Amino acid sequence: MYIVKRFITMLVTIWVIASLTFLIMKLIPGDPFASDADVLPEEVVENMRAKYNLDEPIPVQYVLYLKNLVMLDLGPSIQSETRTVNDLLADGFPASATLGIQAIVVALIFGLLLGIIAALNHNKFLDYASMIFAIVGISVPSFILAPLLINFFAVKWGILPVASWGSFQHSVLPTLALAVTPLAVVARFMRSSMLEVMNQNYIKTADAKGLSSFKIVVSHGIRNAILPVVSFIGPLFVALITGTFVIEKIFAIPGIGKYFVDSIFNRDYPVIMGTTVFFSTILVVTLFLIDISYRFIDPRIKLTSKGD
């Protein structure tokens, strides 16, 4: 019952996002052909507007847009005449998603590990070392880190390709560049969460049972400490798999990151709408899945429609 209700809320959320994006876009003055209007004859511009239904009243455009959206048709791209938004996303998403998933796996494994090690060595050398690494990781932007990685691993030592996409080797450097910041964030989260858990009374109970330190950390510490981290993994995951403008640009990766930025400069309505709706759909679905996964991590949470 809860799941059904939650699912409907999810659809409503996506509809609200799509409508708001549509509205905001129409509020911005001008349209995709505003710059062409100076050089082209008026009739030509009129014709082009008509082709993309831009001459219709806004409510009609909105209804047309929603109709297509329900059919999962995001419309043609205005910029590239031969391709639809669906094509753009279908072409670019695999690369972006592969990169994003690799980055999140690296960030989670090493971030959690680093956080746990730091917490267990609270106020000792390993704690300080991990947290210095984390602060550097958070503060160094990826556009600095990426060229540095390229410089050493590709140019100086020549063990990995400089850029482009194709094999696993190609993905190593962008994955690292992309993973460092979320890794550092996860590590800091996990550290503070773990510190809190290790001071709980039930850890003392486990200790009094005569369990080994390893057993205490693994079966009593981590599972409780990971809860607050899970809620933050969702948005992070979505942000990483939907492509990143900077990393994809630097490494020349054919992902979807660039469309988020380019489409706005070109006032390419269908692409703006498409990428936004695509992004928010993935986000909302991921949050939905994470909510459900809580049930398995924390038994105190029951999937009921009532709050109690």
Place this chain on the structure above:
Amino acid sequence: MSRLLDVNNLKVNFKTYGGEVKAVRDVSFHVDKGEVVAIVGESGSGKSVTVQTIMGLIPMPPGIIKGGSIKFQGKEILGVSKRELRKVKGSKIGMIFQDPMTSLNPTMIVGKQIAEGIIAHQKLSKKEAKIKAIEMLKLVGIPNAEERYNQYPHEFSGGMRQRAMIAIALACNPELLIADEPTTALDVTIQAQVLELMKDIQKKTDTAIILITHDLGVVAETAQRVIVMYGGMMVESGTVYELFENPRHPYTWGLLNSIPDVDGPEKKKLIPIEGSPPDLFAPPKGCPFAPRCKFAMDICVEEMPGNFEIGEGHLAKCWLNDERAPKVEQVFASEEEKAIAVGSEK
């Protein structure tokens, strides 16, 4: 009776930003096989730190063991390796904590929390440990034990959780059970049930118990011997009978005076112990209770009293027991009468 636990001259400090707190200062006591020993004293008197040191549960840092020895069954367990201590804790010494609401892991089924201690100490398979854990749940009086085995702590009431904690502590048939204020966080009716259960199990299994409590009524009912702690020190110790009949430390008098007497024929005014506990950052060089003591003499502030032996196993750390000191026990007795008189006037 054979000696089970022997604590000698234990000193524990805590390092803080404000300096070192001397939480336990020279505490010595012993527990014999099958005996119930109560430790009483106000908050901050060092009761919990003392027993947690026995179990090696004091985090170090900030805790520092300044000296002393703890012998369990004749073997030193203070300062031994974690691995060595693990052979004792959980298997030969079990512990129950004050707050059952937070002492169980919220994300693990209760049965598994009992079974994991059994698996760690006894060479049993998971299946055998489960059978043993269900047996323990039955022993502590939890109905539908098989079903309860698979439930999480939040599905248990407070009293049930404390029962589960007792099951965890007793799972490996320990020789000694340490109960750190096991009933403080519970309802009065549940308190009585849990105490009854502990007494019952004590009789059945002949497990020795160290019972930390604020409740002198509980002491009188369950313990054979009492240790009174104040300011990180043991100020008086003796059999329950001796201590209630012939208390020899003004702090013990204060404690006894502050028990409400609901059964008595007359209304009796409660007599509080005025003042606040000593600053353990810089404890006074004399008796820690001297600033609050009505009978304090010059020497009390100047010099730490020794342990005066009052009778067989009855010790009091108070100068009033020196032969040169004025006899004030009569004053304590007359205070009690005065209090009754004050109460009946109203």
